[in-house]
Amino acid sequence: MKKTDARPKYALLEEKWQKRWEKKKVFASPEGKGKKYYVLEMFPYPSGSGLHMGHAFNYAVGDILARYMRMKGHRVLYPMGYDSFGLPAENAAIKEKSHPMKFTESAIKNFIAQQKKIGLSYDWSRIVMTHKPEYYRWNQFFFLKFLEKGLAYRKKSSVNWCPKCDSVLANEQVIKGKCWRHTDTNVEIRQLEQWFLKITDYVEELLDKVDGLDWPEKIKTMQKNWIGKSYGTEIDFEIGNERWPIFTTRADTIYGVTFMVVSAQHPSLMKLVTDKQKKEVMEFLKKIKSVSEKEMETLEKEGVFTGSYAKNPVTNEKVPVYAGNFVVSDYGSGMVMAVPGHDQRDYEFAKKYGLSVKVVIKPEDYELDEEKITEAYEGDGITVSSGQFSDMKNRKAIEKITHYLEKKKLGNKTVQYRLKDWLISRQRYWGTPIPIVYCDKCGIVSVPEKELPIILPDKVKFGKGNPLETNMEFVNVKCPKCKGKARRETDTMDTFFDSSWYYLRYCDNENRKEPFARKKVDYWMPVDQYIGGAEHACLHLLYARFFTKALRDLGFVEFDEPFLKLFNQGMLHGPDGFVMSKSRGNVVLPEVVSEKYGMDTARLFLVSTASTDKDTEWSENGIEGSLKFVNKVMGYFTGFKATKSGGVDKKIESKINKTIKEVSEDVENFRYNLAIIKIRNLFDKMSEEKVSRKEAEIFLKLLHPFCPHITEELWEKIGNKSFISIAKWPEADESKINIEYEKEDEVMEKTIGDVNNVLKIFKEKEKSASKLYLYVMPNEKTIYASNLGEIEKRTGLKTIVFAVNDKDKHDPEKKSSKAKPGKPGIYLE
RNA sequence: GCGGGAGUGCCGGAGUGGUCAAACGGGUCAGCCUUAGGAGCUGAUAGCUUAGUGCUUACAUAGGUUCGAAUCCUAUCUCCCGCACCA
Numbered sequence: 001m002k003k004t005d006a007r008p009k010y011a012l013l014e015e016k017w018q019k020r021w022e023k024k025k026v027f028a029s030p031e032g033k034g035k036k037y038y039v040l041e042m043f044p045y046p047s048g049s050g051l052h053m054g055h056a057f058n059y060a061v062g063d064i065l066a067r068y069m070r071m072k073g074h075r076v077l078y079p080m081g082y083d084s085f086g087l088p089a090e091n092a093a094i095k096e097k098s099h100p101m102k103f104t105e106s107a108i109k110n111f112i113a114q115q116k117k118i119g120l121s122y123d124w125s126r127i128v129m130t131h132k133p134e135y136y137r138w139n140q141f142f143f144l145k146f147l148e149k150g151l152a153y154r155k156k157s158s159v160n161w162c163p164k165c166d167s168v169l170a171n172e173q174v175i176k177g178k179c180w181r182h183t184d185t186n187v188e189i190r191q192l193e194q195w196f197l198k199i200t201d202y203v204e205e206l207l208d209k210v211d212g213l214d215w216p217e218k219i220k221t222m223q224k225n226w227i228g229k230s231y232g233t234e235i236d237f238e239i240g241n242e243r244w245p246i247f248t249t250r251a252d253t254i255y256g257v258t259f260m261v262v263s264a265q266h267p268s269l270m271k272l273v274t275d276k277q278k279k280e281v282m283e284f285l286k287k288i289k290s291v292s293e294k295e296m297e298t299l300e301k302e303g304v305f306t307g308s309y310a311k312n313p314v315t316n317e318k319v320p321v322y323a324g325n326f327v328v329s330d331y332g333s334g335m336v337m338a339v340p341g342h343d344q345r346d347y348e349f350a351k352k353y354g355l356s357v358k359v360v361i362k363p364e365d366y367e368l369d370e371e372k373i374t375e376a377y378e379g380d381g382i383t384v385s386s387g388q389f390s391d392m393k394n395r396k397a398i399e400k401i402t403h404y405l406e407k408k409k410l411g412n413k414t415v416q417y418r419l420k421d422w423l424i425s426r427q428r429y430w431g432t433p434i435p436i437v438y439c440d441k442c443g444i445v446s447v448p449e450k451e452l453p454i455i456l457p458d459k460v461k462f463g464k465g466n467p468l469e470t471n472m473e474f475v476n477v478k479c480p481k482c483k484g485k486a487r488r489e490t491d492t493m494d495t496f497f498d499s500s501w502y503y504l505r506y507c508d509n510e511n512r513k514e515p516f517a518r519k520k521v522d523y524w525m526p527v528d529q530y531i532g533g534a535e536h537a538c539l540h541l542l543y544a545r546f547f548t549k550a551l552r553d554l555g556f557v558e559f560d561e562p563f564l565k566l567f568n569q570g571m572l573h574g575p576d577g578f579v580m581s582k583s584r585g586n587v588v589l590p591e592v593v594s595e596k597y598g599m600d601t602a603r604l605f606l607v608s609t610a611s612t613d614k615d616t617e618w619s620e621n622g623i624e625g626s627l628k629f630v631n632k633v634m635g636y637f638t639g640f641k642a643t644k645s646g647g648v649d650k651k652i653e654s655k656i657n658k659t660i661k662e663v664s665e666d667v668e669n670f671r672y673n674l675a676i677i678k679i680r681n682l683f684d685k686m687s688e689e690k691v692s693r694k695e696a697e698i699f700l701k702l703l704h705p706f707c708p709h710i711t712e713e714l715w716e717k718i719g720n721k722s723f724i725s726i727a728k729w730p731e732a733d734e735s736k737i738n739i740e741y742e743k744e745d746e747v748m749e750k751t752i753g754d755v756n757n758v759l760k761i762f763k764e765k766e767k768s769a770s771k772l773y774l775y776v777m778p779n780e781k782t783i784y785a786s787n788l789g790e791i792e793k794r795t796g797l798k799t800i801v802f803a804v805n806d807k808d809k810h811d812p813e814k815k816s817s818k819a820k821p822g823k824p825g826i827y828l829e
Numbered sequence: 830g831c832g833g834g835a836g837u838g839c840c841g842g843a844g845u846g847g848u849c850a851a852a853c854g855g856g857u858c859a860g861c862c863u864u865a866g867g868a869g870c871u872g873a874u875a876g877c878u879u880a881g882u883g884c885u886u887a888c889a890u891a892g893g894u895u896c897g898a899a900u901c902c903u904a905u906c907u908c909c910c911g912c913a914c915c916a
Contacts, residue, residue, distance in 0.1 A: 176913080218833050222911060225832070230915075248916060261916090301914075326914045336916045344830095345914055418915060537911080608854075610842055614835095615909080622841065622855050628869095629854095674843075677853045754881035756872060761880055763859095794871060796861075818881085826881055 010598030042532030137453030228418025274307025431492030
């Protein structure tokens with residue numbers, strides 16, 4: 001019962017300050033002179049369930065930094081907004097027979113209220129919501145600009161289709177063959193005509209500039225892998241009378257090709273299938289389609305002969321062409337040359353279908369016997385049985401063979417990327433309408449800029465298919481060019497389009513004439529510190545980088561990279577050990593925690609258990625400790641009496657300056673947990689000594705980023721009229737830091753420890769003592785004397801200090817002879 | 830399979846060549862205060878040993894480098910995360 005009574009005390013206080021901050025616009029961030037600092041958290045998708053402790057943790061991390069930077073004297077831009085378009089709102093609305101608009105706006109309201117309760121120092125006047133026409137009209141605007149520039153295009157191709165989303169997905173949204181939102185739903189491949197953004201135009205820059213970013217290595221590696229650059233050779237094989245290009249990184253093994261494999265999903269597969277083989281191939285295709293999800297992971301390599309033969313361009317040998325389930329259709333050209341001697345997958349396939357294995361590379365230090373090998377040799381070595389290319393290092397052979405092919409116009413050196421163009425069409429309602437009209441006469445026609453925004457109509461029927469198609473007023477339009485009958489594009493944009501530039505809109509969120517004023521963006525951008533989870537490594541973070549580069553080339557911005565520094569805060573796990581999420585049902589709500597302990601306690605606790613970049617499991621086991629500390633601080637300042645000036649304690653002064661220095665460094669490096677330890681430590685020292693008002697204020701300032709509400713309250717209580725939120729962060733005076741004091745403390749600790757140890761032994765022997773005699777070096781006498789109170793308190797003994805050379809000291813057992821510098825003789829009685 | 834990260838005391842976790850039996854918090858135990866305490870304060874919390882000492886064993890496991898390792902190297906095991914039949 002007792003534990004829960006923190007709420008009334010702190011709730012009122014929190015509310016009071018939150019209101020004052022808002023009323024006085026303490027966190028407004030106008031442009032101006034002085035250094036700017038842009039702290040940004042990935043804006044949330046406003047889900048109906050509101051935010052939980054995991055979000056609170058994320059935002060607390062940013063808020064602490066923002067508050068620190070503000071006090072440091074920077075002009076801090078710290079905004080919040082909502083990624084409010086998207087499928088979940090649409091689905092939830094359908095389920096609850098509501099409208100996504102209604103659903104979303106109430107969710108946002110709820111989010112804002114919750115975030116305000118956490119005490120986050122956002123400049124709310126800069127709010128951005130992507131579902132508002134004032135925002136998404138600029139999506140449409142940018143889309144048209146991209147189209148003009150050739151960065152947006154429409155193409156029919158195999159696309160990922162999620163049957164549960166009822167929509168296509170970008171490659172980045174397909175995870176292990178499943179939909180990112182529906183992890184139990186297999187993504188299907190469909191041939192559709194869709195809108196793409198040419199992210200591949202920037203593939204080289206996206207790859208190159210990753211290295212220069214101050215981002216976690218992990219994220220950088222993930223992006224690089226996603227882009228997946230590999231060097232190789234494109235080689236034409238003749239099948240029938242047609243040339244079929246394939247991609248390989250191992251041109252050196254071309255003499256070892258014994259068959260070819262084309263992807264079973266290859267769009268032109270049937271061209272290769274002879275009449276005789278048709279039946280067999282069809283059966284095979286049917287079979288691999290029915291493979292369940294589970295089997296996908298351990299799938300055996302399977303295939304079927306197509307009936308065709310391919311001519312090896314170097315050897316002129318004819319090898320059979322198989323259709324196989326292990327060849328990826330959309331990488332390279334969807335067909336591979338198979339070299340079972342030097343590729344394990346090909347080897348397995350060859351063994352299964354009785355195809356021959358040829359060794360054309362042999363290791364330098366041992367022999368390979370074609371007949372006896374049990375696996376492919378994938379390493380480097382010397383080429384053998386390779387005609388004019390025999391007897392050379394295989395790496396060299398790659399060059400030679402490629403060169404030979406280039407000369408004969410049968411192939412060329414190429415680079416392959418895994419990255420594909422970004423598919424942005426979605427067959428769903430709750431998103432930005434794509435500003436395009438299809439005219440029978442004129443074809444694809446852009447909506448003129450001055451007609452923007454194309455407003456997403458309210459009235460649609462949800463059910464099967466794309467809801468926008470049910471609103472005829474929306475669909476049926478006049479062609480902007482010929483004024484004839486035309487049909488509006490009903491696909492909407494991927495919401496990652498929205499989140500690709502929201503950070504720019506914060507800089508000038510109310511601009512009605514343009515997406516943002518160049519001047520303002522120049523002032524604030526790039527983002528100095530971006531904070532968010534790692535799950536966006538290959539999604540949002542990649543798209544946003546691409547967008548920035550595209551906008552740069554369109555003349556909208558001047559910089560290359562949007563986010564200079566990225567910090568991945570750890571995931572907060574629920575009490576059950578799993579990542580906290582509504583769907584798992586293990587969420588802990590900030591309101592509940594705040595009610596029990598107060599928000600400052602919760603904030604303090606969240607960032608003090610572990611380093612903020614590590615995953616943490618939520619448990620209230622330790623929160624009592626934070627509450628105790630907050631209570632102690634409150635108590636201390638309630639009865640605070642400053643010493644009159646002149647009574648400055650050098651020791652405290654040293655400690656304070658050291659703490660300022662270290663806490664500043666810790667905060668700047670997200671070592672909040674360590675900063676808090678040092679703040680607590682300082683507090684312990686301060687509460688033992690006499691402290692001036694200035695010193696007390698420094699303590700409050702150090703604590704403020706973590707516990708903004710109580711520090712405002714106490715700041716006011718000790719006589720300040722302004723806000724501590726915008727007070728100046730203390731500067732450490734390093735000349736005042738004296739390590740001698742620390743040593744003194746250590747000596748004192750050691751002595752107290754020794755005394756307690758003796759006491760313990762006394763107790764075991766059932767002896768008792770009430771007096772402590774310390775025999776110290778003459779020059780140390782004052783140090784011990786000044787710490788007498790401390791010693792008495794912590795040992796519970798009446799203490800008398802003698803210098804070893806005091807003549808009339810009480811020393812019946814001659815313990816004074818044991819004394820050394822920093823280590824007094826001890827006698828108990 | 831590839832890539833990234835991690836394994837520390839009863840627990841959460843600091844610490845990345847000596848100042849380490851290891852910060853800080855939690856828990857537990859003991860003492861004080863007290864009518865009582867779930868509040869506060871003090872101490873203890875690897876083992877043995879001792880009037881404040883000394884020793885042994887410890888930072889996943891096994892080796893190694895070093896005057897010296899939780900910290901560096903090698904191998905192994907375990908866990909987490911990302912990618913995954915990319916030719």
